[in-house]
Amino acid sequence: MKTVGILGTGRMGVRLAEAFAKAGSLVILGSRDPRRAERIVRGLSVFGITSGTYEQAIMAEFVVPAMFLRDGMVATLQPYRKQLAGKIFIDITNPFNDDYSDFILPWDTSGAEQLQHRFPRARVVGAFKNVWWEVF
Numbered sequence: 001m002k003t004v005g006i007l008g009t010g011r012m013g014v015r016l017a018e019a020f021a022k023a024g025s026l027v028i029l030g031s032r033d034p035r036r037a038e039r040i041v042r043g044l045s046v047f048g049i050t051s052g053t054y055e056q057a058i059m060a061e062f063v064v065p066a067m068f069l070r071d072g073m074v075a076t077l078q079p080y081r082k083q084l085a086g087k088i089f090i091d092i093t094n095p096f097n098d099d100y101s102d103f104i105l106p107w108d109t110s111g112a113e114q115l116q117h118r119f120p121r122a123r124v125v126g127a128f129k130n131v132w133w134e135v136f
Helices: 011-022 034-044 073-084 111-118
Strands: 003-007 026-031 049-053 062-065 088-091 123-126
Touching: 003 011, 011 026, 011 034, 011 049, 026 034, 034 049, 062 073, 073 111, 088 111, 111 123
Parallel strands: 003 026, 003 062, 026 049, 062 088, 088 123
Antiparallel strands: none
């Protein structure tokens, strides 16, 4: 069974944790505040999701940072550079500015490309850039 480590407990992180778990993966929902992750996991009641820290989530086979590039994602991940080596790093970011009126990167590059430069030993894949979540 594949393990997915999600770093971040915002809307995208939580929804992706649910989706990966429901698809049969074991998910570690990592947070700066492990108590927040625990509360969220308890509230979800979805089999296959455990709460943890960023350090625990980064140990999974697949790593999904669910944070904004503009808010310091690279700096947050820098201490885990060695642990990211050889991992599949799933980049879900769109490099928007704070008010979503423009990008923070030049038009001839992408967040995934910039992350690959910063973490050259990781296997960076861009995914889930345009996902629609409908609530029933």
